[in-house]
Amino acid sequence: MPADRSPPRPPLTVVVGRGLKHAESTHAIHAVIARDDGSLVAWHGDPERPTFPRSAVKAIQALPLLESGAADRYGFTPADLALACSSHSGTPLHVDAVRGMLTKAGIDSDSLECGTHWPFDDASARALARSGAEPCPLHNNCSGKHAGFLATARHLGLDPSGYVAADHPLQARVTRALSEMIGVPMSASNRGIDGCSIPTYKVPLAGLATAFARIGSGAGLPAARAEAFRRLREAVAANPLLIAGLGRFDSRVTASCGGRVFLKSGAEGVLCAAIPAAGLGIALKAEDGASRGVEVVMAELLLRHLPAPTADERSLLTELRAPPLKNWRGTNVGWLGMKVESGL
Amino acid sequence: MPADRSPPRPPLTVVVGRGLKHAESTHAIHAVIARDDGSLVAWHGDPERPTFPRSAVKAIQALPLLESGAADRYGFTPADLALACSSHSGTPLHVDAVRGMLTKAGIDSDSLECGTHWPFDDASARALARSGAEPCPLHNNCSGKHAGFLATARHLGLDPSGYVAADHPLQARVTRALSEMIGVPMSASNRGIDGCSIPTYKVPLAGLATAFARIGSGAGLPAARAEAFRRLREAVAANPLLIAGLGRFDSRVTASCGGRVFLKSGAEGVLCAAIPAAGLGIALKAEDGASRGVEVVMAELLLRHLPAPTADERSLLTELRAPPLKNWRGTNVGWLGMKVESGL
Numbered sequence: 001m002p003a004d005r006s007p008p009r010p011p012l013t014v015v016v017g018r019g020l021k022h023a024e025s026t027h028a029i030h031a032v033i034a035r036d037d038g039s040l041v042a043w044h045g046d047p048e049r050p051t052f053p054r055s056a057v058k059a060i061q062a063l064p065l066l067e068s069g070a071a072d073r074y075g076f077t078p079a080d081l082a083l084a085c086s087s088h089s090g091t092p093l094h095v096d097a098v099r100g101m102l103t104k105a106g107i108d109s110d111s112l113e114c115g116t117h118w119p120f121d122d123a124s125a126r127a128l129a130r131s132g133a134e135p136c137p138l139h140n141n142c143s144g145k146h147a148g149f150l151a152t153a154r155h156l157g158l159d160p161s162g163y164v165a166a167d168h169p170l171q172a173r174v175t176r177a178l179s180e181m182i183g184v185p186m187s188a189s190n191r192g193i194d195g196c197s198i199p200t201y202k203v204p205l206a207g208l209a210t211a212f213a214r215i216g217s218g219a220g221l222p223a224a225r226a227e228a229f230r231r232l233r234e235a236v237a238a239n240p241l242l243i244a245g246l247g248r249f250d251s252r253v254t255a256s257c258g259g260r261v262f263l264k265s266g267a268e269g270v271l272c273a274a275i276p277a278a279g280l281g282i283a284l285k286a287e288d289g290a291s292r293g294v295e296v297v298m299a300e301l302l303l304r305h306l307p308a309p310t311a312d313e314r315s316l317l318t319e320l321r322a323p324p325l326k327n328w329r330g331t332n333v334g335w336l337g338m339k340v341e342s343g344l
Numbered sequence: 345m346p347a348d349r350s351p352p353r354p355p356l357t358v359v360v361g362r363g364l365k366h367a368e369s370t371h372a373i374h375a376v377i378a379r380d381d382g383s384l385v386a387w388h389g390d391p392e393r394p395t396f397p398r399s400a401v402k403a404i405q406a407l408p409l410l411e412s413g414a415a416d417r418y419g420f421t422p423a424d425l426a427l428a429c430s431s432h433s434g435t436p437l438h439v440d441a442v443r444g445m446l447t448k449a450g451i452d453s454d455s456l457e458c459g460t461h462w463p464f465d466d467a468s469a470r471a472l473a474r475s476g477a478e479p480c481p482l483h484n485n486c487s488g489k490h491a492g493f494l495a496t497a498r499h500l501g502l503d504p505s506g507y508v509a510a511d512h513p514l515q516a517r518v519t520r521a522l523s524e525m526i527g528v529p530m531s532a533s534n535r536g537i538d539g540c541s542i543p544t545y546k547v548p549l550a551g552l553a554t555a556f557a558r559i560g561s562g563a564g565l566p567a568a569r570a571e572a573f574r575r576l577r578e579a580v581a582a583n584p585l586l587i588a589g590l591g592r593f594d595s596r597v598t599a600s601c602g603g604r605v606f607l608k609s610g611a612e613g614v615l616c617a618a619i620p621a622a623g624l625g626i627a628l629k630a631e632d633g634a635s636r637g638v639e640v641v642m643a644e645l646l647l648r649h650l651p652a653p654t655a656d657e658r659s660l661l662t663e664l665r666a667p668p669l670k671n672w673r674g675t676n677v678g679w680l681g682m683k684v685e686s687g688l
Binding site for chain 2: 016018025026028050116117118126127130190191192193194196197202286288293327333
């Protein structure tokens with residue numbers, strides 16, 4: 001975008017408060033709101049800030065799964081499609097469903113190259129420990145996306161080995177989809193490696209906001225791609241717990257707003273959303289990488305930009321824009337909240 | 345401190361990198377280095393930044409335990425004194441030792457008012473779950489400090505009930521010690537509630553740096569207080585795993601630097617240190633509350649200010665000032681590091 005159109009401004013500030021009035025910490029948040037024609041509605045911080053979207057773009061990374069015909073060939077349900085876009089909590093619900101995706105596509109879970117970690121959900125991790133078991137790659141929060149990758153590779157007749165590498169033909173398709181949607185080239189010069197070992201590419205925040213506006217409305221996209229995003233959005237809306245997990249921001253907002261908001265978080269404080277009815281996309285990045293900061297801003301922005309929010313939507317977003325902080329005895333000891341800003 | 349002596353400067357910047365050269369996130373760090381006479385050696389950010397020290401001042405909060413005679417009456421060992429200053433990982437080593445402190449003082453663990461959480465150490469939490477047990481207040485990372493509080497209250501003949509409240513006579517002693525050491529009044533107007541339910545008071549960062557300089561050298565303190573800090577420092581130096589836990593920054597630095605560095609972290613990105621031989625104190629606060637940022641800066645500052653570091657000290661601090669970031673498969677995907685600044 002030309003420099004005269006979107007010069008940097010001061011970022012938004014989220015205050016982490018202690019007691020009734022004391023600021024203890026603050027988060028600086030870059031925020032861009034874009035229309036699906038690529039124009040910007042508003043921004044704070046640097047709208048061109050180079051940003052690794054990390055897991056925020058899983059819906060784009062799932063395009064080859066749908067566009068290749070793999071999802072239909074293996075009979076993937078809306079729940080399976082939601083998992084392909086998810087950063088899940090590793091509960092038995094998630095793990096069993098991802099195992100089911102692999103079974104449908106005739107793939108062994110040993111093929112997963114996402115790495116292993118204990119479930120993000122503490123109760124599930126403790127239950128797993130209590131059962132005497134150890135975690136496996138299915139518990140990795142990205143296992144649904146990787147199951148989608150493997151199904152696509154199998155459908156296309158590709159050797160799955162090393163499917164996470166940037167030069168594997170599967171990742172070449174994923175990278176092409178990202179580049180087409182975000183509108184910038186992706187190469188070794190803007191590449192990093194994500195937590196689940198696939199490439200992640202540093203892109204301007206405004207490009208992410210525009211991509212999400214188009215994920216929501218389909219404007220300017222080939223019909224098949226717009227249809228693929230419609231299926232993914234509806235799949236996620238119908239399965240809010242699968243996109244993340246109980247109590248988590250992404251799942252709570254999705255459960256409340258249904259198909260009216262499509263949003264996804266990424267590591268290091270990335271959070272993107274589409275508001276299809278308004279043709280808007282929102283992209284947020286916490287300068288310091290803290291998710292608690294961008295969640296507060298997203299709740300605030302959705303309250304302002306979601307057309308005619310219902311009482312339930314308003315109630316949840318009002319709670320999430322000013323969440324209390326509790327200590328180990330459950331006492332309210334602090335709060336988070338965005339400093340009042342104009343032009344949002 | 346007079347405004348003409350220590351005006352705010354730009355804070356230090358810690359870069360969170362991805363790949364070989366990409367900045368993904370950054371942390372802004374306020375840093376003050378003070379002498380034990382109260383003068384400042386250097387600062388970045390706002391040296392007067394109002395800061396809740398949280399757990400960083402546990403050594404000061406342990407003063408009534410020593411100065412009242414409670415620690416000696418109940419035969420507390422150096423390990424017990426280290427636990428009174430600790431934010432421990434909740435391993436069996438820590439939990440058993442805190443239980444031992446309570447036993448020596450004839451106190452039931454039901455008296456603890458710190459609240460309950462699962463052990464910070466993941467392996468200990470899973471082992472606890474595997475055994476079918478649930479955590480209790482002994483697993484709280486602050487249980488050693490609270491055991492010290494209860495022992496002091498018992499020694500003084502105080503009703504222990506509600507000992508965490510600001511108006512309890514035990515907390516009045518703790519608050520007096522904090523106020524004397526940090527040099528500012530403490531009242532309802534600068535009070536918050538800490539994670540373990542006791543009061544925490546917002547104080548200038550430079551006051552914390554000066555307090556730590558004096559914790560280290562004893563300069564300007566009554567002889568009994570200087571002696572109390574000497575005992576606490578030696579107790580921690582002899583028990584580095586008890587102050588935090590295996591693999592944690594505080595324990596690793598303490599284990600390597602022995603009695604030559606006394607340091608303690610607090611929640612929301614606070615980290616303070618004393619370098620007794622140099623008569624210096626360091627106080628750091630991450631504007632965003634992230635501990636990973638202040639750890640990098642502390643390692644950098646210790647490398648610069650620790651007199652004649654040994655090869656072991658230099659090796660560890662060099663590692664900690666530029667730690668790698670690994671993904672779930674153990675691949676190096678990033679790093680942290682401080683931007684080069686002068687005047688430190």
